[in-house]
Amino acid sequence: MxxxxxxxxxxxxxxxxxxxxxxxxxxxICWTGLxxxxxxxxxxxxREGGP
Amino acid sequence: MDAxxxxxxxxxxxxxxxxxxAYAAWVGLVWAPxxxxxxxxxxxxxxxxPMVQMMLLAGTINFVASILYLFRASWKTDALAEASAExxxxxxxxxxxxxxxWGRPTWGVYWAWDPRLTTVAILLVxxxxxxxxxxxxxDPERRAVWAAVTAIIIAVDVPIIYFSVKWWKSLHQVxxxxxxxxxxxxxxxxxxxxxxxxxFIAFLVARYRIxxxxxxxxxxxxxxxxxxxxxVVS
Amino acid sequence: MRRPGLLxxxxxxxxxxxxxEWRSRARVNALVFFSLATLLLFSFxxxxxxxxxxRGAGGYLWLALxxxxxxxxxxxxxxxxxxSSLEGLRLVPVDTRAIFLAKGIANAVLxxxxxxxxxxxxxxxxxxxxxxPWARLLTIVGLGCLAIxxxxxxxxxxxxxARARDVLLPLLLxxxxxxxxxxxxxxxxxxxxxxxxxxxxxxxxxxxxxDVVYWGLGVVLFPRVIxx
Numbered sequence: 467m468x469x470x471x472x473x474x475x476x477x478x479x480x481x482x483x484x485x486x487x488x489x490x491x492x493x494x495i496c497w498t499g500l501x502x503x504x505x506x507x508x509x510x511x512x513r514e515g516g517p
Numbered sequence: 518m519d520a521x522x523x524x525x526x527x528x529x530x531x532x533x534x535x536x537x538x539a540y541a542a543w544v545g546l547v548w549a550p551x552x553x554x555x556x557x558x559x560x561x562x563x564x565x566x567p568m569v570q571m572m573l574l575a576g577t578i579n580f581v582a583s584i585l586y587l588f589r590a591s592w593k594t595d596a597l598a599e600a601s602a603e604x605x606x607x608x609x610x611x612x613x614x615x616x617x618x619w620g621r622p623t624w625g626v627y628w629a630w631d632p633r634l635t636t637v638a639i640l641l642v643x644x645x646x647x648x649x650x651x652x653x654x655x656d657p658e659r660r661a662v663w664a665a666v667t668a669i670i671i672a673v674d675v676p677i678i679y680f681s682v683k684w685w686k687s688l689h690q691v692x693x694x695x696x697x698x699x700x701x702x703x704x705x706x707x708x709x710x711x712x713x714x715x716x717f718i719a720f721l722v723a724r725y726r727i728x729x730x731x732x733x734x735x736x737x738x739x740x741x742x743x744x745x746x747x748x749v750v751s
Numbered sequence: 752m753r754r755p756g757l758l759x760x761x762x763x764x765x766x767x768x769x770x771x772e773w774r775s776r777a778r779v780n781a782l783v784f785f786s787l788a789t790l791l792l793f794s795f796x797x798x799x800x801x802x803x804x805x806r807g808a809g810g811y812l813w814l815a816l817x818x819x820x821x822x823x824x825x826x827x828x829x830x831x832x833x834x835s836s837l838e839g840l841r842l843v844p845v846d847t848r849a850i851f852l853a854k855g856i857a858n859a860v861l862x863x864x865x866x867x868x869x870x871x872x873x874x875x876x877x878x879x880x881x882x883x884p885w886a887r888l889l890t891i892v893g894l895g896c897l898a899i900x901x902x903x904x905x906x907x908x909x910x911x912x913a914r915a916r917d918v919l920l921p922l923l924l925x926x927x928x929x930x931x932x933x934x935x936x937x938x939x940x941x942x943x944x945x946x947x948x949x950x951x952x953x954x955x956x957x958x959x960x961x962d963v964v965y966w967g968l969g970v971v972l973f974p975r976v977i978x979x
Contacts, residue, residue: 587975639926639929640926642922642925642926643926643927645922646919646922646923646926647923649915649918649919649922649923650909650913650919650923653913653914653915653916653919654912654913654914655914659912662975662976663909663913663976666905666909666972666975666976667906667909667923669968669972670902670905670927670965670968670972671926671927673964673965673968674926674927674930677930677957677960677961677964678929678930680930680957681929681930681933681934681957682929682930682933684933684953684954684957685933685937
């Protein structure tokens with residue numbers, strides 16, 4: 467019984483535990499990237515009044 | 518519709534898109550259940566998949582606009598081609614990075630020469646070359662024609678690149694992509710795709726205006742191109 | 752004056768391009784030595800384990816050809832630009848597609864000659880053996896060089912009139928050529944090491960398909976590239 471328990475503990479649930487650091491990193495990069503691009507679009511916006 | 522009303526509508530649209538985007542983020546990060554195998558890492562897919570889909574959409578728009586330009590020269594199609602190429606670069610670069618981050622806990626590596634990921638990476642370099650070409654050609658008409666030719670060459674290569682990488686990779690093992698079948702996950706993905714799509718459209722409109730304004734600036738100065746042919750602005 | 756046919760124009764222009772290359776033999780010699788130098792560089796960077804080098808020989812050959820092609824293609828259009836001969840050609844009633852075909856084939860021939868020259872060097876330097884029939888190797892070299900030449904000639908024409916042309920040409924060309932590079936390198940490696948699983952026909956088919964697509968595209972798009 468103990469041997470079975472040890473083996474099961476080593477095998478695990480078959481599911482990745484936690485991993486929130488990766489999720490946070492991914493979403494941070496995504497939101498930062500899109501925000502910076504939006505900023506660059508704002509900065510480059512055409513001046514009203516025409517050429 | 519006068520200017521202030523249009524301004525008001527634009528601000529309202531931006532606010533609405535931001536709200537939808539925030540809601541979709543909540544759906545993906547909080548409401549959706551963790552995956553059976555990937556756990557919470559699955560949530561990265563709610564950003565990665567829409568970003569790459571938007572890149573492909575941008576690439577398609579770029580391809581179509583380029584073909585249209587060669588058939589009938591118009592600064593509008595040229596501006597659309599320029600805007601969509603830049604969006605393809607931005608969405609593709611971020612999307613690929615997200616995919617790579619997802620790969621670390623799931624595949625165990627940041628990169629695995631997966632055919633789809635590799636094709637997108639090659640496409641990013643190709644579009645960077647396209648943008649470089651646009652920057653290094655001064656004559657607006659030549660720039661438009663040559664950029665259109667380049668865009669067509671790139672687009673035609675996409676399926677060829679994909680298959681060649683697939684064959685090349687199949688000499689070794691093939692990574693499988695997990696499928697999202699849980700209806701809650703589908704719901705989360707749909708919300709996020711819609712949200713990212715709206716953001717994409719907003720960016721496209723903004724970038725298109727920037728490009729068109731630049732074209733107008735370049736072509737209304739008489740000394741700009743001595744042999745200037747009349748180009749239809751329709 | 753009756754406009755000469757496409758094939759006739761192509762042949763005349765092709766002979767002109769080859770004659771130009773022959774007259775500037777020094778330039779071609781420099782190209783040969785450049786490609787040899789690249790092979791040496793690979794050997795030093797990745798050696799001295801000869802077994803490892805031998806396994807990579809197919810890849811090195813095509814990397815050397817790819818790097819040399821950038822120089823060759825750049826040169827091919829610099830001559831035209833310096834003498835404004837493209838403008839001169841446009842005044843003569845020549846089918847512009849003939850210009851593309853002639854330049855493209857001339858570039859392919861130059862690269863293929865380079866490739867054939869590099870094979871004995873590979874055999875000597877990296878102890879490579881040619882296990883499959885010679886004809887297969889020549890087919891791969893021919894199809895691969897055609898693959899480089901088609902988009903290379905298109906982009907060469909574009910880059911030669913742009914700023915930063917020396918950087919722009921490889922930046923534009925290399926991503927597009929990756930499928931051809933993969934197919935040619937893998938095919939060459941199979942010729943050197945043997946093909947127990949019969950993969951070679953697939954790679955040759957990929958190269959052939961790439962050539963058909965890009966030569967077709969080139970013939971259609973090149974006139975737009977050089978028109979005023």
